[in-house]
Amino acid sequence: MRLLLVEEDPKVRSLLRHHLSCRWPEVQISAHPPLQRGPLPPEFLAQGYDAVLLAPATDEDDGIAALHELRSRPGFAPVIFMAPHEQPSLRERAMEAGAYGVLIKSRIDHEAFLGMLEAASRLHRRELADWRISPEAVESRRFGEARIPEYRRARLLARGSVSQLYVAESEKAGTLVVLKVTPSRRDESGIDQVFARFLQEYEIAQRVRHPNIVRLYELGVADDHAYLAMEYFPRGDLRRRMRGGISPSEALGFGSQIARALSALHAAGILHRDLKPGNVMLRVDGQIALIDFGLAKHEALDYDITDTGMIFGTPHYMSPEQGHGQDLDPRSDLYSLGVMLFEMLTGRKPYTADNPMAIIYMHRNAPTPRLPETLGDLQPLLDRLLGKQARERFRNGAEAMRAIDAARAAWLTKGALA
Numbered sequence: 001m002r003l004l005l006v007e008e009d010p011k012v013r014s015l016l017r018h019h020l021s022c023r024w025p026e027v028q029i030s031a032h033p034p035l036q037r038g039p040l041p042p043e044f045l046a047q048g049y050d051a052v053l054l055a056p057a058t059d060e061d062d063g064i065a066a067l068h069e070l071r072s073r074p075g076f077a078p079v080i081f082m083a084p085h086e087q088p089s090l091r092e093r094a095m096e097a098g099a100y101g102v103l104i105k106s107r108i109d110h111e112a113f114l115g116m117l118e119a120a121s122r123l124h125r126r127e128l129a130d131w132r133i134s135p136e137a138v139e140s141r142r143f144g145e146a147r148i149p150e151y152r153r154a155r156l157l158a159r160g161s162v163s164q165l166y167v168a169e170s171e172k173a174g175t176l177v178v179l180k181v182t183p184s185r186r187d188e189s190g191i192d193q194v195f196a197r198f199l200q201e202y203e204i205a206q207r208v209r210h211p212n213i214v215r216l217y218e219l220g221v222a223d224d225h226a227y228l229a230m231e232y233f234p235r236g237d238l239r240r241r242m243r244g245g246i247s248p249s250e251a252l253g254f255g256s257q258i259a260r261a262l263s264a265l266h267a268a269g270i271l272h273r274d275l276k277p278g279n280v281m282l283r284v285d286g287q288i289a290l291i292d293f294g295l296a297k298h299e300a301l302d303y304d305i306t307d308t309g310m311i312f313g314t315p316h317y318m319s320p321e322q323g324h325g326q327d328l329d330p331r332s333d334l335y336s337l338g339v340m341l342f343e344m345l346t347g348r349k350p351y352t353a354d355n356p357m358a359i360i361y362m363h364r365n366a367p368t369p370r371l372p373e374t375l376g377d378l379q380p381l382l383d384r385l386l387g388k389q390a391r392e393r394f395r396n397g398a399e400a401m402r403a404i405d406a407a408r409a410a411w412l413t414k415g416a417l418a
Contacts, residue, residue: 053079
């Protein structure tokens with residue numbers, strides 16, 4: 001039995017788990033607190049669950065509108081509505097809105113509840129079996145020229161020169177994912193460079209399990225295409241967040257999280273090598289996650305997907321040594337962090353020019369950028385992150401994180417005393 005529980009109260013979630021585990025000791029319950037995470041994404045159909053248990057989010061909201069919206073999605077899993085108390089009118093309205101059944105949280109009939117779930121599960125599995133052989137289901141498995149089983153295409157997210165990104169629902173993961181799909185091609189040596197990049201991303205995410213690192217679910221090949229299933233971020237990336245303006249305290253908070261992620265990567269012998277706002281994603285709880293390890297360097301892997309001396313990355317965020325194709329160490333990633341922190345604090349990049357090579361030159365030779373006078377207290381921190389020579393910077397992500405946290409604490413204290 002696998003259930004999605006849309007309920008805010010952890011005590012209710014614990015009580016329901018007790019009832020369920022009596023019959024299904026290995027029951028899988030995914031909790032979705034609606035006030036913390038917001039409503040279920042509109043593309044989501046919960047097809048990987050036997051049923052959805054839905055409770056009103058607040059005392060002021062009876063939950064009927066949310067129930068009606070979920071049941072209006074074609075193919076959505078059966079919904080058992082959890083009313084806070086016995087209210088005949090609410091029960092009737094819930095059934096009219098499409099609930100499979102109604103559970104009274106204040107008075108749970110154990111056997112009736114479990115029987116209701118078993119019946120809902122049987123219904124859903126029959127409906128899924130019928131749907132999977134329908135032309136609609138066959139079409140929903142198609143991602144460009146590739147047909148990928150066990151994923152339902154929701155929408156195209158982005159189309160690049162090589163890869164396409166799709167929002168898809170994974171029955172196995174029980175959630176929406178981003179599916180990166182790319183034609184698989186071998187070079188003259190017989191190496192599939194696309195699959196090598198995807199494999200590197202997958203290996204790194206599996207080796208470094210960290211709250212600020214993207215979760216990757218699956219790596220595979222289908223119809224001569226490589227695909228990578230990864231965590232979906234409905235709030236988008238740091239670039240999108242920066243467009244709305246970021247306070248100094250928020251900027252330092254994001255910087256600290258990035259440094260924490262880098263600390264974990266560097267401890268595992270990994271350099272990211274392509275840090276930029278587009279590779280820093282935001283979860284719904286405000287935490288960040290680093291993505292895109294296609295250019296990363298892992299000392300434990302047997303292959304390197306870039307040529308020696310080749311310049312790779314994004315010029316605006318490259319360290320001086322990276323821009324000149326020199327050997328890199330963790331301090332190069334910290335320089336990129338400094339560029340992003342400067343941009344978050346000021347709303348502009350530290351160096352701009354008409355062409356990439358001019359920007360690379362400025363990273364090496366132009367003076368370290370200065371913050372506005374109102375942010376002058378943070379200049380020493382930026383000076384350490386943006387040192388022209390690697391030896392002038394913090395030694396690693398952990399040291400940078402401590403310095404950023406100290407700067408943020410001092411900034412907050414200064415604001416409180418003002």
